[in-house]
Amino acid sequence: MARRVWITADTHFGETEALSMFGRPFADARAMDEALLDGINRCVAKRDVLLHLGDFCGPHAEGRKAQCLHARAMRERIRCKRVTLVRGNHDPSARSFESLFESVHDLLSWRTGTDRLRVNACHWPLRLWRGQFKGAVLMHGHAHGGLAMQGRAVDVGVDAWLWQPVPLDPLIAWLQRIACHTPDAWPRLQRDRDPSALPDLALPG
Numbered sequence: 001m002a003r004r005v006w007i008t009a010d011t012h013f014g015e016t017e018a019l020s021m022f023g024r025p026f027a028d029a030r031a032m033d034e035a036l037l038d039g040i041n042r043c044v045a046k047r048d049v050l051l052h053l054g055d056f057c058g059p060h061a062e063g064r065k066a067q068c069l070h071a072r073a074m075r076e077r078i079r080c081k082r083v084t085l086v087r088g089n090h091d092p093s094a095r096s097f098e099s100l101f102e103s104v105h106d107l108l109s110w111r112t113g114t115d116r117l118r119v120n121a122c123h124w125p126l127r128l129w130r131g132q133f134k135g136a137v138l139m140h141g142h143a144h145g146g147l148a149m150q151g152r153a154v155d156v157g158v159d160a161w162l163w164q165p166v167p168l169d170p171l172i173a174w175l176q177r178i179a180c181h182t183p184d185a186w187p188r189l190q191r192d193r194d195p196s197a198l199p200d201l202a203l204p205g
Contacts, residue, residue, distance in 0.1 A: 009141025015058020039164030054088020
């Protein structure tokens with residue numbers, strides 16, 4: 001069976017506050033963890049690859065060490081061997097945490113092997129991204145399903161995808177069907193800007 005790549009974000013394992021903050025329909029953090037683990041293991045086969053775009057575990061009331069221990073417990077229950085992390089704002093900078101993943105990045109950018117499409121993966125929902133006006137796509141997290149799509153950018157977080165990861169290749173194919181527009185309005189917008197709206201920063205000249 002061919003290996004598949006899956007993508008997800010914002011699991012926030014173990015974070016009780018995630019239930020109310022993001023409107024998650026679980027009785028408690030333990031039930032949330034079980035549902036998210038089930039969603040991953042139901043989709044992602046042992047030889048598949050899971051690309052996680054940050055906030056693997058949420059902040060822990062007992063501090064970073066407890067957060068890392070909970071992250072290890074969750075990672076050990078994910079059956080696929082290869083999990084790559086693109087760091088989110090709640091992922092700790094700790095060797096014990098980073099060692100749970102095949103690799104850890106701040107941002108990933110690559111081209112597909114077939115049509116050489118540029119794919120960008122970042123925790124943050126960027127307004128502009130590499131190759132955007134040449135058709136490149138952006139996968140992001142952080143928005144928890146609460147941000148409208150902008151062009152070929154999509155929130156891959158669990159809140160937006162029924163508590164489970166998304167297969168990468170079909171997602172890219174879907175994004176490619178969205179029209180890509182070059183910024184022909186930029187020069188006009190620059191001309192129409194009102195300089196008086198800028199703050200007075202006592203700039204020279």
